[in-house]
Amino acid sequence: MTKRIFRRMDFALIAATVGIIIMSLIIIGSATHINTPSQERYWFVQRQGLFAIIDVALAVFFMNFDYKMLQGYGNKLYIFNLVMLLAVMLVGHSALGAQRWISIGPINIQPSEFSKLIMIISLAGLLEDRLGKINTVHDLLPIAAYVGVPFLLVLKQPDLGTSLVFMAIFFGMVFVCGIRLKLLGGIFLAGIACCPILWHFLKDYQKMRIMVFMDPNVDPLGSGYHIIQSKIAIGSGMLFGKGLFGGTQSQLNFLPENHTDFIFAVVGEELGFIGAAVLLLLYLVVLWRGVQIAKDASDMFGRLLATGITSMLAFHVLVNVGMTTGIMPVTGIPLPFMSYGVSSLTTNILAIAVLLNIQLRKQKLLF
Amino acid sequence: MENEEYEGRIKALGIMVVMVIAILIARVGYLQVFDGEYYASLADGNRIRIIPSMAPRGTFYDRNGALLVTNRPGFTVSLLPLTAPVSEDVIERLSQLLHVPVEDIHAKVDAHSGFDPIRIKQDVTSDIVSIIEEQKNLYPGVVIEVQPIRNYILKQEAAHTFGYVSEISDEELERRKDEGYKSGDIIGKFGLEKIYDHELRGENGGEQVEVDVSGKPVQILGIKEPVPGADLYLTIDKNLQMAAEQAVDDQLAMIHASAAAAVVLNPQTGEVLAMVSRPAFDPNLFAHGISTKDWNEINNNPYHPMDNKAITGEYPPGSTFKIVTGTAALAAGKVSPEEKIFDSGHHWIIPKGNADGEALGWLNFTEAMAHSDNVYFYEMGNRLGIDNLEHYARMFGLGKVTGIDLPYEADGLVANRAYKRKVFDDDWYLSETFDAAIGQGFNLVTPLQAAMVMGEIAANGKCYKPHLVNRIMTQDGKIIKEFQPELLSELDVSQNVINLVQTGLHDVTKYGTAARIFAGFPVEIAGKTGTAENSQGRDHGWFVAYGPFDNPTVVVAVIVEQGGYGATSAVPIGRKILEAAFGLNQPAAAPAPANGQAAP
Numbered sequence: 001m002t003k004r005i006f007r008r009m010d011f012a013l014i015a016a017t018v019g020i021i022i023m024s025l026i027i028i029g030s031a032t033h034i035n036t037p038s039q040e041r042y043w044f045v046q047r048q049g050l051f052a053i054i055d056v057a058l059a060v061f062f063m064n065f066d067y068k069m070l071q072g073y074g075n076k077l078y079i080f081n082l083v084m085l086l087a088v089m090l091v092g093h094s095a096l097g098a099q100r101w102i103s104i105g106p107i108n109i110q111p112s113e114f115s116k117l118i119m120i121i122s123l124a125g126l127l128e129d130r131l132g133k134i135n136t137v138h139d140l141l142p143i144a145a146y147v148g149v150p151f152l153l154v155l156k157q158p159d160l161g162t163s164l165v166f167m168a169i170f171f172g173m174v175f176v177c178g179i180r181l182k183l184l185g186g187i188f189l190a191g192i193a194c195c196p197i198l199w200h201f202l203k204d205y206q207k208m209r210i211m212v213f214m215d216p217n218v219d220p221l222g223s224g225y226h227i228i229q230s231k232i233a234i235g236s237g238m239l240f241g242k243g244l245f246g247g248t249q250s251q252l253n254f255l256p257e258n259h260t261d262f263i264f265a266v267v268g269e270e271l272g273f274i275g276a277a278v279l280l281l282l283y284l285v286v287l288w289r290g291v292q293i294a295k296d297a298s299d300m301f302g303r304l305l306a307t308g309i310t311s312m313l314a315f316h317v318l319v320n321v322g323m324t325t326g327i328m329p330v331t332g333i334p335l336p337f338m339s340y341g342v343s344s345l346t347t348n349i350l351a352i353a354v355l356l357n358i359q360l361r362k363q364k365l366l367f
Numbered sequence: 368m369e370n371e372e373y374e375g376r377i378k379a380l381g382i383m384v385v386m387v388i389a390i391l392i393a394r395v396g397y398l399q400v401f402d403g404e405y406y407a408s409l410a411d412g413n414r415i416r417i418i419p420s421m422a423p424r425g426t427f428y429d430r431n432g433a434l435l436v437t438n439r440p441g442f443t444v445s446l447l448p449l450t451a452p453v454s455e456d457v458i459e460r461l462s463q464l465l466h467v468p469v470e471d472i473h474a475k476v477d478a479h480s481g482f483d484p485i486r487i488k489q490d491v492t493s494d495i496v497s498i499i500e501e502q503k504n505l506y507p508g509v510v511i512e513v514q515p516i517r518n519y520i521l522k523q524e525a526a527h528t529f530g531y532v533s534e535i536s537d538e539e540l541e542r543r544k545d546e547g548y549k550s551g552d553i554i555g556k557f558g559l560e561k562i563y564d565h566e567l568r569g570e571n572g573g574e575q576v577e578v579d580v581s582g583k584p585v586q587i588l589g590i591k592e593p594v595p596g597a598d599l600y601l602t603i604d605k606n607l608q609m610a611a612e613q614a615v616d617d618q619l620a621m622i623h624a625s626a627a628a629a630v631v632l633n634p635q636t637g638e639v640l641a642m643v644s645r646p647a648f649d650p651n652l653f654a655h656g657i658s659t660k661d662w663n664e665i666n667n668n669p670y671h672p673m674d675n676k677a678i679t680g681e682y683p684p685g686s687t688f689k690i691v692t693g694t695a696a697l698a699a700g701k702v703s704p705e706e707k708i709f710d711s712g713h714h715w716i717i718p719k720g721n722a723d724g725e726a727l728g729w730l731n732f733t734e735a736m737a738h739s740d741n742v743y744f745y746e747m748g749n750r751l752g753i754d755n756l757e758h759y760a761r762m763f764g765l766g767k768v769t770g771i772d773l774p775y776e777a778d779g780l781v782a783n784r785a786y787k788r789k790v791f792d793d794d795w796y797l798s799e800t801f802d803a804a805i806g807q808g809f810n811l812v813t814p815l816q817a818a819m820v821m822g823e824i825a826a827n828g829k830c831y832k833p834h835l836v837n838r839i840m841t842q843d844g845k846i847i848k849e850f851q852p853e854l855l856s857e858l859d860v861s862q863n864v865i866n867l868v869q870t871g872l873h874d875v876t877k878y879g880t881a882a883r884i885f886a887g888f889p890v891e892i893a894g895k896t897g898t899a900e901n902s903q904g905r906d907h908g909w910f911v912a913y914g915p916f917d918n919p920t921v922v923v924a925v926i927v928e929q930g931g932y933g934a935t936s937a938v939p940i941g942r943k944i945l946e947a948a949f950g951l952n953q954p955a956a957a958p959a960p961a962n963g964q965a966a967p
Contacts, residue, residue, distance in 0.1 A: 131373060175380070176376045176380060229413075231398060232406050232410050235398040235405065235406020235409075236403065237399055237403070238399050238403035238404075238407060239399065239403065248411075248413070248414045249410055252413075252414050252577070252578070252579040252580060253579050254410075254413050254414070268395060272399060273396055273403075277392050277395065277396070280391050280392050280395070284384070287384040287387075287388070288384060290384075291380055294377055294380070295374070303377075307377075310380065310384065314383070314384050317388070317391070318387045318390075318391065321391045321394075322391065322394070325395055326398075327390075
């Protein structure tokens, strides 16, 4: 059994993921070492590394279970998700203008991270028997409402980034679930038509982010500052980078949040285009394997799970790297496996564990 | 899978995933490879700041090497321009510490462009420096620059000669940009500081420092040492300068006058040994920005402390002009040295006489000069005519600048027909020739010109260009410029004439108008007093002199504005200056030498 599992493991996916995590620990070390008192210099790295190990152990443990049993927990998880998100609103504490954290003992948990994976599992459960049956608005409405409730709760935090991830997951999964393309097109057109109305519901700082995205120099020392400094950091890395610990933008603090949302800028600055391209290619391996696992999945539930996970990761990479390079507006969503943050790391490693689990039990596997 | 129909959807998902990564790699490549140089320069602009270090200006030494003007270190509080705006807290704190209004700091920050520091306050005390240094965290982006501040050791003494420095004005900057002057530079505004600014200023250096986002310097990347300016070795004799200042001040206090000027030079070289103008100002006040109070005090003084009266003050020469008239009459053959002319108290053509109407009887040339007899010189004017007078006055160099190395020198004026025609549109009258002959009427001279006229007689007709600097030398001993005596002109009169004038001037101190004050003076002195009528108030008192009579090395010209008779106002000053010049004041001031050499 163990030997067979070993043989069926998706080593490309594992290698790419582990590669990104190792890169992450190095870059977090570089980004945080200058501003931290020497005795706590590696606090961020140690913490992130410790959780990576715990998460991997968890992932290995979950290999013993069949992912198909998740289907039965779909609705229970959904309820749990809503409770968790409500809890954030009631007892959570805020940072950077948003209420996103709840504390459990010494650990601050960001439920919206976990809720993405939970959303994928519940939605996969819901869609599992609807392949090719999403043809009308009437068909779509219950699904939209199912996703809409947690979506609005996250939006209310406010966490625009995560709520957009929900939308990416939703569209990725209904697409693979065979939604009628006309219906999909109609939704997009309606969405575009609604933009002016949505604009009114955005908070001022969110509007500013969009305006700054159009032209960062509208407010170079305020909202545009991040984008400008991030682009300077990446661009000045040039082909080979300034070397680890050598990035003047990040080491001299010109680049804020350099170990979390803007960590890609540190990669670009210190490791250059070579380093940035290697990292993006590692992501490509992860995403490509995600697509293949979806294709090879033994059942529709597995295919939808893999699709949701791949959509989530792809959207994260696109929006985060797009933001740091100035082709996407600033929305605080982390770069998977790279950004410091244990909630995000745990969610993503568990997501990879799910992918591996699906791969392990794909149709050709004969027990 | 049961339904292969939707397999294509997965493929589409795969294509999208590849496209996402491809777009991102392309974007990163564009930023890093295509635009990398541009962003690299922006990153440097973020982190690299130049903190200029101002070159110390050249030092002034007197002819014997005594320090006159130097620099002292001063501390300037500046803000480094940062990527992020300077926090309000810091500005507030700085405003309280330095007593500079918040609005002023904002105005300076707003007006500033570029990456060099924004100077908030110059020449702060060391208390403020230590507060800022000790509480660095409270003052991010605030730096202390050490800047040399001009130090005029003699304070107001010789202020007009040395001049003063101040921050460059917009107008000066516009004019001198090409010479490398920059906004915020300190520039010589007056006196030698202005004339030799180019040599004195040196070359500013700077430190290239790496700063973090709060402006805290992290490391020094490079240093360019400033090149100090070249030193001026003046012709001024510090001891003589101080004695002259003292003599003028004492006399002004005694006779309750407010303004005076004195020039001392060597007639055989043109070297200026001392130059005094009263009232004066303290040039140190300008070194770090003069306060409104001090400025108003200077500005409201009716005697114009900022004018160097020795070269810009234009006064009727009075009887000192008789040197010119006498030389002209002898040279033109209008009178023989032996011819006696009768002074009955007034001239026979036009009833003008001596000031108090006294009649001196029969006088020859030297006697007339010694007693400064007006009637005799009216007659000389009468015989010469205004055109001859003008010719000889110009031969002496009157009516135009001497070319001394100081700014704002005045021309003076030689009485002549053309001037009267031009200004008054009127014919010339004989009475005006009479006035001109005794230095009244239209004639105007500066004290320096008066000294030059006397100097030409002393140097047997030779006129050397007056100058204040012997040599300009860099700090490592390289001579940039050396000034040799420069012969400007020579009087076109025979030596015999000059000897006669010299004798007449010698007699002035023997039995003439200055005899009483020069009684018993151990060095033979030739002199001439003068009293210039002043339509604005009391007469101006003049005295010009040279000595030793046989081989003159010192010429003095003194004027006391509204001092009355030259003999009582200017002559005592002249005597004290000559005493100092010949070292005759030493016994009386036995403890003084230490004083004179106070600053090594």
